[in-house]
Amino acid sequence: xxxxxxxxxxxxxxxxxxxxxxxxxxxxxxxxxxxxxxxxxxxxxxxxxxxxxxxxxxxxxxxxxxxxxxxxxxxxxxxxxxxxxxxxxxxxxxxxxxxxxxxxxxxxxxxxxxxxxxxxxxxxxxxxxxxxxxxxxxxxxxxxxxxxxxxxxxxxxxxxxxxxxxxxxxxxxxxxx
Numbered sequence: 001x002x003x004x005x006x007x008x009x010x011x012x013x014x015x016x017x018x019x020x021x022x023x024x025x026x027x028x029x030x031x032x033x034x035x036x037x038x039x040x041x042x043x044x045x046x047x048x049x050x051x052x053x054x055x056x057x058x059x060x061x062x063x064x065x066x067x068x069x070x071x072x073x074x075x076x077x078x079x080x081x082x083x084x085x086x087x088x089x090x091x092x093x094x095x096x097x098x099x100x101x102x103x104x105x106x107x108x109x110x111x112x113x114x115x116x117x118x119x120x121x122x123x124x125x126x127x128x129x130x131x132x133x134x135x136x137x138x139x140x141x142x143x144x145x146x147x148x149x150x151x152x153x154x155x156x157x158x159x160x161x162x163x164x165x166x167x168x169x170x171x172x173x174x175x176x177x
Contacts, residue, residue, distance in 0.1 A: 034105055036069035039146040044139045047174045054123050058116045064106035072104045072169045077140035078112050079154035080082040089132050089156040093164035101168040113174030118172030119163040129157035
């Protein structure tokens with residue numbers, strides 16, 4: 001199912017969670033370079049969405065809402081989630097390695113994006129998939145341990161079937177493939 005038209009939420013699971021280190025490769029961070037973006041500096045929202053042959057391609061935009069530049073490097077962690085309390089449904093997204101990671105610097109108000117592919121849960125046998133309604137994308141910015149919940153309506157697989165894959169972060173607001 002396509003994304004809902006409801007605005008994205010930025011509720012955090014735990015405001016007191018700590019951040020893990022950046023995933024930047026050795027040699028790409030120079031003295032004076034902006035620090036990694038902690039979750040609290042970011043707003044995530046669903047961007048452009050497009051369906052294609054049994055999948056939906058959903059852009060996830062990350063906007064720096066702080067007053068300082070910060071960096072993102074690598075892949076966000078993404079899963080479908082739902083329920084009360086909100087919990088992850090099914091496996092997290094695998095990494096699409098088509099585009100290599102690059103260090104993305106976000107000035108205040110700037111946006112970066114990742115492309116999420118969601119395979120239709122109906123493509124799999126019910127006994128393997130265990131179709132379940134999801135209300136959110138649970139999104140972990142690269143190198144962070146605190147998620148952002150983005151309103152998103154979809155059917156997830158609560159079983160072992162993985163239906164998600166995500167690209168590396170790129171600069172700018174995303175567009176459909």
